[in-house]
Every structure is written in C-alpha cells, then in structure tokens.
Amino acid sequence: MSHTPPLSPAVTGFSLPLGWVRVLPGVALCGAVAASAMGLQWLELSLVGFAWVEALVLAILTGAAIRLLWRPGPYWMAGIRFSAKTLLEIAIALLGATVSGAAVMALGPWLLLGIMAVVALAIVGGYLIGRAFGLPHAMALLVACGNAICGNSAIAAVAPVIKAEGEDVAAAIGFTAVLGIAVVLLVPVVGAMLGYQATGIGVLAGMTVYAVPQVLAAAAPAGSAAIQTGAVVKLVRVLMLGPVTLVLGLMQAKRDREKGDTRTRPGFWQLVPWFIIVFLGLLGLRSLGMIPGPVLVPLDHAVTAMTLMAMAGLGLMVDPAAVAKAGVRVASVAALSALMIGVMAVVAITILGMA
Template sequence: MPVSRSSPTPGPGRPRGAARLLPGLAAAAVALVLAFLIHALVPSLPAMTLAVVLGVLAANLPVTGGWTAGRARPGLDFAGKHLMRGGIVLLGLKVGIGDVLDLGWLALVLITAVVAASFGGTYLISRLFRLPPVTALLVATGFSICGASAIGAMAAVRRIRHVDTVLPVALVTLCGTLAIGVLPLLVHPLRLSAEVFGAWTGASVHDVGQVVATAQTAGPAALAIAVVVKLTRVLLLAPVTALAGAHHRISLRPAGDDAGLPPVVPLFVLGFVAMVALRSTGWLADGWLEAGAMLQDVLLGAALFGLGSAVRIRTLLLTGGRALLAALASWLLIAVLGLAAALLIVR
C-alpha cells in the first residue's frame, strides 16, 4: 500500500482494525450487486469490466469521489490487494489439464509462443514509449496472460506497490473492452470460421470474462474453443510468475545472505496451482465448481472495483497519454499474433 495513503495511528474516535475496512468493503459489495445486475440485463458486458468502470466512476464523480479517497480507501485498498489474491487462487478451478492437453501439442506450443512473444513485445513497446520498467512489466503481464489477475500476481511476486497497479489495470480493462466491440466486426471481412474466431479470441483477448463476451457473438463453437485456449494462457500464470520471482530474488540477493528475500512463488500462486490440480482430478462435482466460480467472481469483482476506485481521470489524462498509445500498439500486436496462431490451430 502506498506510503502516501498510510493511515496515522488511530486516535480517539478513529476506527481501528477491521472497522476501518468496512466502509470500503461495503462500497465494493454494493458495486458488485450493481455490476451483476447490469451484466444480467446486458450479457455482452462482463461483470468484471463493469466492476472496474464503476470503480472509476465512483472515484471521479463529485458525490462519491471524496468517499472513495477518504473513509472507504482502506477497505478498497484491502480489496484490491488481498481479495485479488483469493480470486487468483480460485481462478485455478476453471483450468483442467485434460482440457488443455486435448488441444494437441501444436496448439500448446503456439499458445505458449504467443504468450512469450506478447510479453516480450508488449514490454519492449512500453519501454519504447518511455514507460517505467515496473509499469511496462505489469502491462506486459496483464496483456499477455489474463488481465488484472495476472497484474495482481506479478505485483505480489515482485513486491510492486499497490498504487503502481492502477494504471496497468485501467489499460488492460480498456483494451479488453475494445476487443469486445472490434473483433466481432472483423469476422466477415477476414472470412473467419467460428472455430478460428474463437481460437483468435482466446489467444488475444486479455480477461476471461472479456473472452467469453467476445467469442459468444460467433456462437457455441467459437465460445468452446475460445475458453480452452484462454485457460491455457491462464495456466502459464504460474511459470511466468515463478520465473519473475526467481529473477527478483537474484537481483536483490545480498552477498551470501538470503534473509529478507521474497519467496520465488507466493502462497497464493501455489494455491492457484493446487486448484488447477484439484480441478484436473475430476473429483469436484459441478456444484462445487459453480460455487467456486461464483466466489471467484465476487472476490475479483471487489478487487477490481477497489483498483478502479483509485483511478483519477484527470491524472490519467495528464500522465497516461504515452501509456495509452503503448497499450493500443500492444493490443494490435497481440491481435495479429493471436490471429496467426488461431489460423494454425484450426486447420
């Protein structure tokens, strides 16, 4: 949590401990209900994207801006950091190893290559646009793997400040939302089959909810392959964060002293891997998987509302111009890479 937002020692009348979190968590709960209601009315709008948008609106409307920056801030920061980690753990319940292997080795190699090229290309583009290394790393992680969830995981592994995740989350949400509107318009001009469009969506759109919203426009066949391709990208979250953690330890290692170094893989990433393994056993009934998916949506939705509520549009416009251009260039690069892979996966 940023030093500038650290709360002073509670004085008389100032809430202590968990009581300080209640206003922000209550605000996140209300926003979640509203996001799910809007999603139910307009299924093409993912609830997670709506959670971010509602957070941004809450931060920038005169009536609620003071609330999100004041009394609600501790709870919103808690949601953005800790509830995000819980959501990442439960995200593993959506990934079955059997479903991934059913794609075939060629598809797995291509998807891995797309993630690697997307990560490297996005990081390079971000640095060319003179974004700070931390921002470039988070943007590359979010764009190449699974959106805000990946950003949260990478931030934890590299011990990046919570406040530094705000801009990358805003960019990945914006570009993922752009994909929902743009990619379906290209199906007919590019003469894509439903399967190719689904594979393209899964290989190039950032967040799982955004993939579903985009692919379902082309029907069940597109949606089926899109989800599996996307979850294969999600599975790469564990090795990517492990490599980042190992690199971070090496770069911070004092002479022969491992004390105080961050773990190579945080516990919540190990939890994600454990949930993938549990899902892959086939032991869990559909009811448990649905309950896990619902709880994951609640945790990630609250986290994304918390992150969105830290975005100040005026500051973003003044400081985020280069970041926006870098994000759009990266979005185009990943779309091209994903389409090339999709054409080879579905032949």
Template sequence: MLILPGLITAFVVAVISKVVAIWLPTLGAATIAILLGILLGNTFLKNPVLEKGTKIAEGKLLEFSVVLLGATVTFQTIAQIGLKGGLFILLQMSLTIIATYILGKKMLFSDNMSLLMAGGNAVCGSSAIASIAPSIHAKEEEKGQIITLVNLLGTILMLLLPLIGSVIYGSDILTKSALIGGTLQSVGQVVASASMINGQVVELAMLFKIMRIMLLVVVVYLFGRFKQQRTPSLETVGSPSKKKSSALPWYVVGFLLFCIVNSLIHLPKEFSEIAHFFSGWFEITALAAIGLRLDFQKFFKEGKRFLIYGLSVGFIQVLLAIVLISLLSI
C-alpha cells in the same frame, strides 16, 4: 474496520450490477460491475476512505474466485487447449516482451521502465510488475507509473477484445479464449472481458491466463539476470531466485490443486455448484472494486508519450495474438 466502507461499497455495486444484468443480459453482470465502478469511482464515490476496502476486494476476493474456479475445471478441460495452446502462450509472451522492451528503448524510456512494461503486459499486470521491480532494482516512481499505464491499457483492451474476437472468430470459443486469455494484463480484466461472451470463454481464457502466470517465476529470474548483465554493479544478493516476490502466486497453486482433486476423484456436483456460486460473487465484487479504484486523473497526468507507448504495446499484443492463433491453427 477501515476496510468495511470499501468492501461494502464494492459489494453493493456488485448487487446492483446483478440486478441490472437481468434487463441487460447481453452485457452481463461482470461488465456492468466494472463499468459502473469506473463511473462511480471517478464521480460520486471518489473518496479516500474507500481505498483500503476496495484494494482488499480487488486483490483477495479475485484470488479466492480463481481458486474456487479450479473446483469446476478438470484435466479434460485443460486438454482442450492442447500443446498448440501452450506453444501459443510461450511465443506470445516472448514476442511481447521483446517488442515492448525494444519499443520502450526507442521511445527513450529507461531500462527499468521498459522491462516493467514488458513483464506487466506479457504476464499478469500489476502483480508481475510488483514481482519484477525488486529483481531489477526499479524505483517506486517507475513502478507506479508503469502500473498506471498497464491498467489503462488493460481496461481499453478489456472492452475491445470481445468485439474484436467476435468479428474475427465468430462463434469459435477456443480462439476467442486464446485472444483474451493470452493478451489481457490482469486476471480481473480477463474475467471481465471473457464474461462479455459467456461462461465457457471465462473458463478457457482463465486457463490461458494461468499458463502465463505460472511463467512469472521464469520471467522474474531472466529479467534480473538481464539487468545484472547490463548493470554489473547491482548486488547479486538481490538475485530474483532469492526473492520471495518471485514465488508462484498462492491462488495459482490453489487453482491447480482443486483442478487435480476434481480430475482424480470428481468432486460432488453440489460442491462444484457452491464453489461456482461463491466464485461468481467474489468475481463480481472484485471487478466492481477494480472499477472503483480506476482513477482517470492518474492516467492523464502521465502525459502523451506514456499513452502512445501503452497504446502501441496494446496494438502489438493483439496483432501478435491474431497472427499466432492463425499460424498455429488454434
């Protein structure tokens, strides 16, 4: 029962956002939900009793939304990304990891914090950090600080990338999708940011994002090996290959299965419409919960050095994405 207050609150914010979006269609319900959630979560609705419910809404509902999104996607949709899109993701992730780690060490952050920051930004935010932390023996405090920093950076980029994409790429859907899906930290931020443009960008941006999440297993393994080489005393039994946390997230598997089924037998239109309906509501409610849980006080507690590190990494990510999109002619 403790989850009900938070779940109901997130749903109410989602409903209000849907209504407000009728008068502000350009902004969209997803964007309104997360912004309204941030406003209320840091003022009138800043209450610990909501925490469990909003955490469930943020995590599980968004995961279900991603799975149902697979029922609206086919191999033909994925083909729009092509080999260049796959190469873009590999280069973007690799260069982000290298640059973030080097910058972290230059700014005198520990190996663990630099690796967590690199993985969180390159792959999938908090989920990647939670998966990487055991493989490099990171402390809970280190994990918490980096999660806070990555969430702050993701929120800033979530609002800026649609503007940057529109200025640079105009009406080009694929390039804007690559910029958002190849850069933003969490699934929720990708959905919210892409929703500021249109539904097609949400679909394609999520495909770029799914590619990154699928490489989580590889990143966890390589980070664990890297840390063991730098700190030989680490126990080999803690190898990431034996860690449950390094497994591919269930919602990515669900998304891919739905996509395969839809491509092979072409699911009935009614099923796709129902999946799209529930996926949309799960998404809006989850984004409202993300906003409600975003505590600005935590960000300011971390200090100036953390903020400089986060903003610098964000700038590097966006710059890398723009350069790679240009070089690969996506």
C-alpha cells in the same frame, strides 16, 4: 469536512478483529457496485433480451465512473484494496476447482508453445517499443511485462527484481489499469468481427487480457466454453511470471555486478503467487474427481460474486491523476504493446486453426 472515525469491534457488536472491521465499509461499497452491475445486466436482458455488456465489465465501468467523480478516502480504501486484491486472488484460486485437467490437456502442446512464444515475443517487442519512445530501461520493462503477462501483478513482481523506481511503478500500473478495461471491452468485438467461435474468443481473451477475472469478463459473451478456455490460456501466461522474473533477476544481477551494486533481491519462490498454487491444487483435485459435484454449483456462484466485487474494486482504484502524469509516451507505448500482443494472438490462433 467531518471525518468519520473507523469502526471498532465494540461499536459493531461483533468480535471481529479490528483489521476485518476496517475493510467492511470498502467491501460493502464494492458489493453495492457489484450489485448495481448485476442490476444493469438484468435491465439489459429485460429490454433487449441479451446482455451486450456483461456484469463483470459493468462492474469495472461503474467503479471507474464513481472514481472519476469521487475519490474514496482511507475509510473506504482498505476494503476496496481488499476486494481488488484479496477477493480477486481467492476467486482465482477457487476457479481451479471449476476447471478440469482434461481442459488443460485439451489445449494441446502446440497451443502451449504458442502461448509461451507470444509472451516471450511480447516482452521483447514491448521493451523495444518502449526504448524506441525514449522510456528508461526499467519503465520499458515494466510496461512490457505488464502487457505480456498479467498487468499489475506482473509489474508488482518484476519491479523489485529490476529495482524500478516508485514513480515508474505507479505510472505503469496506472496505464495498465485503464488499458486493461479497454482490452476487456475490445476482445468480444474483435472476436465477433473475425468470426471466432467460443474457443477462438477464449484463446484471444486468454492471450491478451491482463487479469484472470478480466478474462472472464471478456470471454463471457461467448459462453462457458470460451470462459474455461480463456481461464486456462491465461493461467499459462500467469505461470510464465516465474521464469520471466528469474531471467530478469539473472540479467539484473549481471547489471549490478557491472555497477558494483550488491543489493539483495527477492528469492524465486517469493515471486510465485499463492493463488496459482491453490488454483493448480484444486485443478488437480477436480481432475481426480475428489471435489463432490454438489459443491461445484455454489462454488461457481461464490467465484462469480467475489469476481464482481474485485472488478468493482479495480474500477474504484483507477487513478486519473496518475494516468495523466505518466505522459503521452507511456500511454503510446502501452497501447502499441497491447496492439502488438493482439496481432500476435490473432496470428497464433490462425496458425493453430483455433478460430
């Protein structure tokens, strides 16, 4: 098998830094997958007049289908990772400009408390389910935090705090990626079965789906109101990452002292995602009327394009082998934890009267 060497700036004819040149093939691949997803959505609209499966979901499924048939090599992976992580984070950060502070305030204090309660109970309940299935302490915590907060990002942030092993992290991330796709597909169906309006579907998506872009995919069939509500609810869940990692860090410190282990842990501010800070900053500027109206439409288009490419990258990174190696127990715990969170979300929506 021949190996195509990485492109160099001299070959491309541009003066781009080598790091940027290396990501171009994978980014182009994600762009092609995103474009195909848009094409499939257009085909849906042409044939049935309605997009039963939105482009964001189609991008994930198309990427995952390609990954099942073909494993991208190093030539592609740099750009795929860039799309799945960096473009995703940029899209989330810019999304802040499309959400007004009034939307956050409109959620009300009771919904805010409900979100925090669901996250806390989901972590405790998920951990107990994991331990009941015989998972080690660290693995049970990783799965619980991944399901309760924001999937891979939460697992990546919590892992160094609780000193999880690499195998545990890989297994937790593998199942989160697959389960995240299932949750995205199920939320619109469950919302429709329960008769939820846009707000209810947005809250359901925000409380159950792992990543912000995936929230957009799950809420999109219910319209822009559901998307905005879901994004804000999800933001509150993501912001719980800071307090949760701090508490887990304190608990781990106690365990370390008992074992005589004094290895250092990352500081609290290292665990605050930069894109959340930018999101909040842009949200504040939008609320103060400091972002010109004409900028919002192209900005929204840019967010959509980057989100599509990020979802394509996430699909291309689903690793069937890692999922298979993790075993039935981890799969069962992850699925039961996700189901538990879904039930909690439905109960919260019912109690708060937001259906």
